[in-house]
Amino acid sequence: MSLYQKIRQQSREFGQRTLDRHLRLGVTGLSGAGKTAFITSLVHQLTYGDQPAHLPFFSVVREKRYLGGQLDQRQALSVPRFPIEQNLQYLQQEPPMWPPSTKGWSQLSLSLRYKAVSGLRAKLQSRSELALNIVDYPGEWLLDLPLLSMSYQQWCEFSWRLFRQPHRQEAAKVFEQHLQACNQQDASELALQNTTEQYKTLLHQFHDTAGAYLNQPGRLLVPGELAGAPMLQLFPLLPEQAAENSALAKKLEQHYQSYCKNVIEPFYQQHFARLDRQIILVDCLTALNSGYAAMQELQQALQLILKSFHYGPTSLLTRLFKPKISKVLFAASKSDHATPEQHQALSLLLQQLLHQPLKLSHYQAATTEVMAIAAIRASVSGYVQVDGLAQPCIRGESLGQKSVTYFPGEIPDKIPSAEFFKQHKFEFLSLQPLRWREQEPLPHVRMDHVLQFMLGDKLE
Numbered sequence: 177m178s179l180y181q182k183i184r185q186q187s188r189e190f191g192q193r194t195l196d197r198h199l200r201l202g203v204t205g206l207s208g209a210g211k212t213a214f215i216t217s218l219v220h221q222l223t224y225g226d227q228p229a230h231l232p233f234f235s236v237v238r239e240k241r242y243l244g245g246q247l248d249q250r251q252a253l254s255v256p257r258f259p260i261e262q263n264l265q266y267l268q269q270e271p272p273m274w275p276p277s278t279k280g281w282s283q284l285s286l287s288l289r290y291k292a293v294s295g296l297r298a299k300l301q302s303r304s305e306l307a308l309n310i311v312d313y314p315g316e317w318l319l320d321l322p323l324l325s326m327s328y329q330q331w332c333e334f335s336w337r338l339f340r341q342p343h344r345q346e347a348a349k350v351f352e353q354h355l356q357a358c359n360q361q362d363a364s365e366l367a368l369q370n371t372t373e374q375y376k377t378l379l380h381q382f383h384d385t386a387g388a389y390l391n392q393p394g395r396l397l398v399p400g401e402l403a404g405a406p407m408l409q410l411f412p413l414l415p416e417q418a419a420e421n422s423a424l425a426k427k428l429e430q431h432y433q434s435y436c437k438n439v440i441e442p443f444y445q446q447h448f449a450r451l452d453r454q455i456i457l458v459d460c461l462t463a464l465n466s467g468y469a470a471m472q473e474l475q476q477a478l479q480l481i482l483k484s485f486h487y488g489p490t491s492l493l494t495r496l497f498k499p500k501i502s503k504v505l506f507a508a509s510k511s512d513h514a515t516p517e518q519h520q521a522l523s524l525l526l527q528q529l530l531h532q533p534l535k536l537s538h539y540q541a542a543t544t545e546v547m548a549i550a551a552i553r554a555s556v557s558g559y560v561q562v563d564g565l566a567q568p569c570i571r572g573e574s575l576g577q578k579s580v581t582y583f584p585g586e587i588p589d590k591i592p593s594a595e596f597f598k599q600h601k602f603e604f605l606s607l608q609p610l611r612w613r614e615q616e617p618l619p620h621v622r623m624d625h626v627l628q629f630m631l632g633d634k635l636e
């Protein structure tokens with residue numbers, strides 16, 4: 177090999193090493209928002225191949241520069257791995273099934289190969305590579321952030337204000353009676369564990385109650401690797417009990433502080449601080465089905481989640497770590513439960529739930545976007561003739577495996593009033609995934625827009 181060839185090869189290798197980059201993408205949302213389906217689809221879209229017809233908005237694919245994606249098999253054994261293979265199997269069963277939902281945090285690493293468009297990378301490398309880490313974690317954990325700026329007493333007041341809302345009141349009664357009967361001077365392990373179990377039952381009841389989104393502490397509901405840890409012996413006493421200087425109130429105050437220090441702060445420092453970009457999935461349609469109180473609480477929960485992305489120079493988060501999330505996508509999931517002409521209204525509704533058109537908002541630290549998507553399509557859309565007029569409709573399989581063709585109704589582009597909910601019931605049905613084989617592209621709605629917003633600039 178001549179000296180010139182050697183230098184060229186070395187500089188190519190050097191370029192390969194220095195120009196290869198990493199991106200950590202966080203995926204979150206409250207339980208049932210669609211995280212598992214989303215990551216399964218995202219990974220399949222990236223590893224399936226370069227199908228311009230299937231991902232028309234994703235420029236690296238459209239421009240035929242995408243060379244493919246591969247799962248990285250060298251992931252550290254200590255890191256819980258997102259079960260992509262099993263999830264794809266669920267979708268291929270007869271009849272197809274949705275894969276089981278997220279229970280804690282997990283990760284999957286991919287390497288994406290592409291031809292760079294121009295610049296140094298294009299000159300030095302025949303193919304470039306982006307290492308993508310996808311991190312899945314429950315949105316419930318972000319709901320814990322406000323606890324850092326509350327005292328235990330304030331948290332008890334906040335919780336009981338929430339539990340007195342009409343859609344929670346009934347479920348909370350038994351726990352309230354249990355607390356009233358508790359000996360406030362008994363802070364023994366047994367007493368704490370017993371009441372924590374009762375509170376856990378209540379949280380699970382809330383979790384199954386339509387529209388009860390805001391459940392704290394998040395780790396009691398979705399403990400992840402912390403299941404059974406002593407600081408998870410935590411529950412809100414009645415505000416008047418928390419104000420007493422009893423042995424129980426003192427013990428719970430200690431557990432509360434320990435939860436903040438040993439659970440919430442490390443989560444932000446170890447996981448959140450390392451994310452570069454973030455996707456937040458929101459299931460607005462189930463909230464509409466559940467009524468006015470559900471919409472109100474979803475809005476409140478989203479406002480709390482947004483606090484994790486609001487980090488001005490003086491914010492609590494900036495003091496805890498150096499956040500670097502530069503792009504946040506809010507995606508209204510499961511848009512295939514509605515007809516396509518309703519998708520615009522769905523994304524406007526989500527913008528209203530987030531309180532403002534995000535581009536005008538004060539989250540200067542990150543670029544934000546809102547869109548309506550379906551990670552894995554469960555319906556096909558079309559038209560039926562009604563009185564000589566073409567009416568939009570969707571067709572899919574209901575949970576009882578019955579084929580259904582229907583117009584699911586209009587999506588409001590604003591949060592409807594309490595009065596409107598009294599007169600109108602939304603009924604967006606849950607559907608089974610469409611039949612699918614692994615050799616085929618996975619049907620979706622706007623996953624190419626998601627990929628373009630999240631990765632497009634990194635694959636230039």
Ligand code: GDP
Nearest residue numbers: 208209210211212213274277278550551552554
């Ligand atoms: P997670 O708890 O956030 O991980 O939520 P999952 O991804 O497990 O989704 C919960 C349920 O929502 C699934 O079992 C499906 O019934 C439904 N779902 C999720 N994504 C989609 C989608 O793209 N389209 C449709 N029609 N349903 C979806």
